[in-house]
Amino acid sequence: MFSLMCGRYARHSTVHEFAELFGAQGELELAASFNVAPTHAVLVAREAQGRERRLGLLRWGLVPYWSNGPDSRYSMINARADTVDRKPAYRAAFRKRRCLIAANGFYEWRRAGEAKQPFFIGLPEGGPFAMAGLWERWQGQDGRLIESCAIVTTEANARLAEIHDRMPVILPPSAYRTWLDRGCSDVALLKPLLRPYPAEEMLVYPVSRHVNRVANDDAACMERLPRD
Helix, strand or coil: CCCCCCCCEEECCCHHHHHHHHCCECCCCCCCEEEECCCCEEEEEEECHHHCEEEEEEEECCCCCCCCCCCCCCCCCEEECCCCCCCCCCHHHHHHCEEEEEECEEEEEEEECCEEEEEEEECHHHCCEEEEEEEEEEECCCCCEEEEEEEEEEECCCCCCCCCCEEECEECHHHHHHHHCCCCCCHHHHHHHCCCCCHHHCEEEEECHHHHCCCCCCHHHHCECCCC
């Protein structure tokens, strides 16, 4: 189980629903996933030529363009909002290559004695939303091409702080244009978007440890535990 925030999430709305939400184009065949994990292919929207938004699939776990390639020791699944414009692994992507990562919710674990209790966190009624992402394109000497991404995280809001001190940046639709704009590299415009989502607008509940295994990828991962 990954300890970093955010290390697992769910995406069960259809590609068409995310295309409508993001105002993006693209025909993709992609099954729902209730337990998305690092190295999986994830659904994103990026700005293409002419400001058109296009859907695509990226590897979750950013591979910097200047690196030697994927390294399991440095998963780079998350980029901290407070340092994203300064860290060598992320600063170029922050200025030039930003994306929307499609999700319906994410998981986090709270320590309960010797064990950890998983929670599902999303929006009311399980609606789709966008997590702020950064993407990179890496090419090896043998011509192998990898396009990858990382989720931008920020400090947790008051409701999530009891579970974890950080959370993914959830962008409202009003922020999509600025975040995706390839011509915008103004830190003063971009950094204010990377704030905690309002606590009162979030759904949080405990789920079973079924989600702990990456191989378990079904709706049971996000089923609410019955009250005692």
